[in-house]
Amino acid sequence: MGFKKLQLIICSVLLALTVGAQAETNTDKECFEKISRGVFQFNQGFDKAILKPVAKAYNKLPDPVRKGTSNFTSNIATLLSIPNHLLQGEVRLAGHATGSFLVNTTIGVLGLGNPAALMGLENQKEDLGQTLGSYGVKGGCYFVLPILGPTTVRDTVGMIVDTSYLDPFARITWHEKEIKNISGTKIDYVGVKAADVVDFRGNNMTNFDSLEKNSIDLYAATKSLYLQNRKNKINNSSESEDDWGNLDN
Amino acid sequence: MKKLSLILFSIILIFKSAHATNYSTDPELFVSELVNDAISKLSDKNLNEQEKAIFIEKVALENVDINALGLYTLGELRKTAKKSSLDKYQKVFEKYFLKSLTSRLTDYSSNKFEVISAEKKSSNYTIVKSRIAQSDNQPEIKIDWRIYTKNQDKPLIRDLIVEGLSLARTQKEEFASILNSNDNDINILISKLEEFVTN
Numbered sequence: 001m002g003f004k005k006l007q008l009i010i011c012s013v014l015l016a017l018t019v020g021a022q023a024e025t026n027t028d029k030e031c032f033e034k035i036s037r038g039v040f041q042f043n044q045g046f047d048k049a050i051l052k053p054v055a056k057a058y059n060k061l062p063d064p065v066r067k068g069t070s071n072f073t074s075n076i077a078t079l080l081s082i083p084n085h086l087l088q089g090e091v092r093l094a095g096h097a098t099g100s101f102l103v104n105t106t107i108g109v110l111g112l113g114n115p116a117a118l119m120g121l122e123n124q125k126e127d128l129g130q131t132l133g134s135y136g137v138k139g140g141c142y143f144v145l146p147i148l149g150p151t152t153v154r155d156t157v158g159m160i161v162d163t164s165y166l167d168p169f170a171r172i173t174w175h176e177k178e179i180k181n182i183s184g185t186k187i188d189y190v191g192v193k194a195a196d197v198v199d200f201r202g203n204n205m206t207n208f209d210s211l212e213k214n215s216i217d218l219y220a221a222t223k224s225l226y227l228q229n230r231k232n233k234i235n236n237s238s239e240s241e242d243d244w245g246n247l248d249n
Numbered sequence: 250m251k252k253l254s255l256i257l258f259s260i261i262l263i264f265k266s267a268h269a270t271n272y273s274t275d276p277e278l279f280v281s282e283l284v285n286d287a288i289s290k291l292s293d294k295n296l297n298e299q300e301k302a303i304f305i306e307k308v309a310l311e312n313v314d315i316n317a318l319g320l321y322t323l324g325e326l327r328k329t330a331k332k333s334s335l336d337k338y339q340k341v342f343e344k345y346f347l348k349s350l351t352s353r354l355t356d357y358s359s360n361k362f363e364v365i366s367a368e369k370k371s372s373n374y375t376i377v378k379s380r381i382a383q384s385d386n387q388p389e390i391k392i393d394w395r396i397y398t399k400n401q402d403k404p405l406i407r408d409l410i411v412e413g414l415s416l417a418r419t420q421k422e423e424f425a426s427i428l429n430s431n432d433n434d435i436n437i438l439i440s441k442l443e444e445f446v447t448n
Contacts, residue, residue: 203387203388204387205387206356206357206384206387207387207390207411209356210352210353210356210357213352213356214349214352214353215423216345216423216427216441216442216444216445217423217426217427217441219426220422220423220425220426220427221419221420221422221423223422223426224418224419224422224423225414225419228413228414228415228418228419229413229414232413232414237413238391238412238413239376239393239410239413242370242374243418244321244374244395244407244408247317247320247321
């Protein structure tokens with residue numbers, strides 16, 4: 001059986017589980033909490049030993065270098081946002097994202113600069129997990145993946161399909177498919193993703209430290225933040241849900 | 250005459266310090282004055298750590314709806330828990346909240362703070378939008394303040410929403426996780442909070 005067939009079967013099973021979960025009122029049900037907590041501990045160890053020290057060193061680099069890295073990885077991520085905007089029927093945002101990619105790749109020198117932002121072109125990150133969410137597919141159960149971190153069934157299905165089919169950058173690099181004479185390797189893919197993670201970790205040094213210091217259950221706090229963030233991204237909103245109502249009555 | 254001046258001066262000083270944490274009743278100005286006051290105190294090199302902590306505690310006790318926050322974060326258990334347990338929880342929650350608030354404010358106090366706008370959501374709530382300027386360790390952070398305005402003469406902070414992520418909700422879900430894995434035993438949650446306060 002080919003790898004593609006196996007991927008399709010895994011995605012179908014996971015998606016069936018997610019659709020089943022739509023009837024649930026709790027979208028943050030755990031699949032296997034004990035295992036997830038173990039994986040979370042492992043990820044915390046990885047962060048302390050490798051990611052945090054690397055991000056600290058990264059933060060010492062000159063501002064233009066960090067800004068350039070951030071712009072470069074964001075520009076590449078736009079390639080995945082474009083098909084997802086279209087799948088969500090957001091033609092205007094797809095146009096903005098396409099314009100942003102073209103302007104930043106050319107005038108912005110391979111995406112190191114971000115002149116598109118100055119021109120008013122929006123570049124909102126989208127993925128298939130968000131697209132499925134926008135069609136009403138609930139998250140399904142929550143779990144933690146080694147290194148990759150918190151996720152849900154819906155977001156994992158989205159990630160697999162994004163990487164296998166929707167993301168042109170992943171097709172060229174991870175899958176080593178040549179598109180319009182452009183080719184790459186798995187190392188390119190891992191390198192860009194690693195730079196993106198280090199940039200994110202470096203940008204959130206204070207936030208991570210503060211969260212760790214002030215949580216009595218860091219696993220639960222991280223889960224809550226992940227799920228709130230995904231919900232905001234699906235709704236394209238930065239406002240928190242108001243659930244204080246019943247306390248005032 | 251000198252004595253009278255001294256007495257008058259002392260009265261003014263006492264009056265000023267007693268009203269040191271009286272901020273505007275307008276939600277937007279309230280947040281702006283409060284945070285800028287806190288930042289200036291926390292970055293004041295003439296104050297030691299204890300003096301700073303005392304100041305933050307005083308400001309928080311007067312301007313944050315700690316009681317409501319404690320009940321909110323307890324979730325549905327607040328309706329079924331015994332009054333004695335609830336009282337014990339509220340006391341330890343206050344200590345927990347003050348300690349974590351002081352720690353969080355200290356983490357962000359070196360950055361420039363600015364209030365952007367305010368949006369009245371209902372007669373009970375106004376959301377004040379603000380931002381913390383970019384620094385070496387973090388990009389610009391957007392913070393929304395959920396201000397409880399039922400008593401218009403005394404606005405109270407109920408939640409901080411950092412980049413769309415509610416701190417109160419996060420805390421509520423953190424507590425729910427502890428309660429769920431311990432048969433909804435409020436005493437386990439109380440002991441966890443006590444542990445945090447004493448460490």
